[in-house]
Amino acid sequence: MTTADQTIKLARKDFVSDQEVRWCPGCGDYSILAQTQKLMPELNIPRENIVFISGIGCNSRLPYYMNTYGFHSIHGRAPTLATGLKAARPELSVWVITGDGDGLSIGGNHLLHIMRRNVDVVIVLFNNRIYGLTKGQYSPTSELGKVTKTSPIGSIDYPVDVCSFALGAGATFVARTLDIDTHHLVTTLERASQHRGTSFVEVLQNCNVYNDGAYKEFADKAVRPDRMIEVEHGKPLIFGKERNKGFRLNGTTAEILDFDNGASVDDALVHDEALEDPTIASILARMDYPELPVAMGVLRAFERPTYDSMMEDQIQEAIKKEGPGDLETILNAGDTWVVE
Amino acid sequence: MLADKIVTLKLGSPLFVASGSSMRQVIETIQQAQAGSVLILDGKRLVGIMTERDVLMKVVARHVDYDKPVDEFMTPNPRTLRPADTIGDAINLMHEAGLRNIPIVDEDGVVIAVFRARDVIHHLAESFPAHVLNLPPRPNQKMKTAEGA
Numbered sequence: 001m002t003t004a005d006q007t008i009k010l011a012r013k014d015f016v017s018d019q020e021v022r023w024c025p026g027c028g029d030y031s032i033l034a035q036t037q038k039l040m041p042e043l044n045i046p047r048e049n050i051v052f053i054s055g056i057g058c059n060s061r062l063p064y065y066m067n068t069y070g071f072h073s074i075h076g077r078a079p080t081l082a083t084g085l086k087a088a089r090p091e092l093s094v095w096v097i098t099g100d101g102d103g104l105s106i107g108g109n110h111l112l113h114i115m116r117r118n119v120d121v122v123i124v125l126f127n128n129r130i131y132g133l134t135k136g137q138y139s140p141t142s143e144l145g146k147v148t149k150t151s152p153i154g155s156i157d158y159p160v161d162v163c164s165f166a167l168g169a170g171a172t173f174v175a176r177t178l179d180i181d182t183h184h185l186v187t188t189l190e191r192a193s194q195h196r197g198t199s200f201v202e203v204l205q206n207c208n209v210y211n212d213g214a215y216k217e218f219a220d221k222a223v224r225p226d227r228m229i230e231v232e233h234g235k236p237l238i239f240g241k242e243r244n245k246g247f248r249l250n251g252t253t254a255e256i257l258d259f260d261n262g263a264s265v266d267d268a269l270v271h272d273e274a275l276e277d278p279t280i281a282s283i284l285a286r287m288d289y290p291e292l293p294v295a296m297g298v299l300r301a302f303e304r305p306t307y308d309s310m311m312e313d314q315i316q317e318a319i320k321k322e323g324p325g326d327l328e329t330i331l332n333a334g335d336t337w338v339v340e
Numbered sequence: 341m342l343a344d345k346i347v348t349l350k351l352g353s354p355l356f357v358a359s360g361s362s363m364r365q366v367i368e369t370i371q372q373a374q375a376g377s378v379l380i381l382d383g384k385r386l387v388g389i390m391t392e393r394d395v396l397m398k399v400v401a402r403h404v405d406y407d408k409p410v411d412e413f414m415t416p417n418p419r420t421l422r423p424a425d426t427i428g429d430a431i432n433l434m435h436e437a438g439l440r441n442i443p444i445v446d447e448d449g450v451v452i453a454v455f456r457a458r459d460v461i462h463h464l465a466e467s468f469p470a471h472v473l474n475l476p477p478r479p480n481q482k483m484k485t486a487e488g489a
Contacts, residue, residue, distance in 0.1 A: 028469070030473070178473075179467050180469045181466065182466060206469065241345075
């Protein structure tokens with residue numbers, strides 16, 4: 001990401017805009033906004049070098065509430081604007097704010113390509129499994145059978161797994177976090193900001209008006225230790241309130257280890273986020289309660305040249321070979337004529 | 341929620357200084373870390389705690405020699421809890437003894453974390469997201485209907 005200016009000392013309040021925050025009381029977006037504002041001073045980047053670009057949705061109000069540059073753009077197209085901006089101004093810190101509807105429905109195509117290209121941006125996808133802004137239609141991540149205003153007898157859509165989509169698109173940093181685990185959320189966003197390349201973060205976010213409790217079954221604080229598993233690079237995959245369960249792969253089959261019944265901690269899979277092969281990360285991404293604990297954390301993080309850096313290299317190479325270039329000359333080159 | 345064990349919480353790493361450190365060093369350490377307390381160790385053994393309240397009430401404007409060892413100003417042998425103790429136990433101790441920072445020690449008496457009053461607030465906020473964590477910035481901000489298209 002953008003290099004930091006070490007002389008800048010901003011505080012969280014410097015990133016809070018004067019706009020009235022108009023999300024519904026209780027919405028998980030408040031937590032995501034709070035942690036994003038809390039993180040910004042730690043980046044040591046001037047506010048004028050930070051841009052938040054959103055599409056359409058409740059999530060997409062976020063740029064208004066950040067005292068940085070921003071775009072509230074059109075439905076599903078934030079990744080395209082972000083790609084163009086990063087290509088033109090590679091020194092900027094560019095954040096894409098999207099949701100399960102904006103990013104995976106109308107914007108699915110653009111989201112695929114920005115990740116495929118490895119453009120150096122951070123994408124935060126607020127996944128609340130519903131179309132919230134338009135008051136409660138099912139989304140690409142809503143569960144099969146979900147009853148909503150547009151699926152009165154139950155959705156017959158199979159939902160897309162968000163992190164699997166990102167891994168399949170080739171994102172070099174893929175992570176999942178929770179709106180109500182604020183420490184995990186801010187540390188995940190911080191890791192995403194430090195990665196060079198496309199950082200994709202899925203935030204499991206609760207819409208308390210149109211889809212309340214979407215993740216309650218496994219994400220509620222009381223049950224989370226037993227139903228979710230935090231993955232950390234270099235550490236064995238262990239979970240449970242008593243830290244008495246583990247996870248390993250038997251070939252490609254996920255297995256739960258019970259340390260109270262003969263299994264050993266040494267048998268647990270040690271997470272390696274740096275694997276370029278997305279196979280294990282995909283298995284972790286697709287784990288779902290009740291069969292398996294839901295994985296949260298950085299599933300994958302490896303570096304390869306970014307689109308913007310390769311483009312900059314090509315431009316410099318071309319200038320070295322053929323000079324700085326002149327737009328007028330280029331426009332008038334080739335088969336042109338004048339109408340008199 | 342209150343029956344949850346302290347070990348289930350993500351507590352911050354404690355700040356340590358050695359017994360015998362000067363008060364000047366301790367204050368600089370607290371300031372640099374922006375911490376609310378520092379634990380004083382003799383080797384690995386916990387011998388005392390110095391909180392920001394202690395600094396305010398015992399050191400600031402008290403005409404003390406800042407080169408004197410922290411041992412003269414700290415609260416010696418602080419009350420501690422174990423990781424398997426509950427959050428309810430911690431709140432009870434804070435309530436009964438008026439503490440805001442409780443060192444958490446393992447079976448060998450080695451300090452592994454500090455449970456602070458702000459950890460209680462943090463735990464409460466995350467346990468009640470709809471009613472605490474995710475409220476609008478202005479307490480009286482209410483909208484008659486949910487905004488949307």
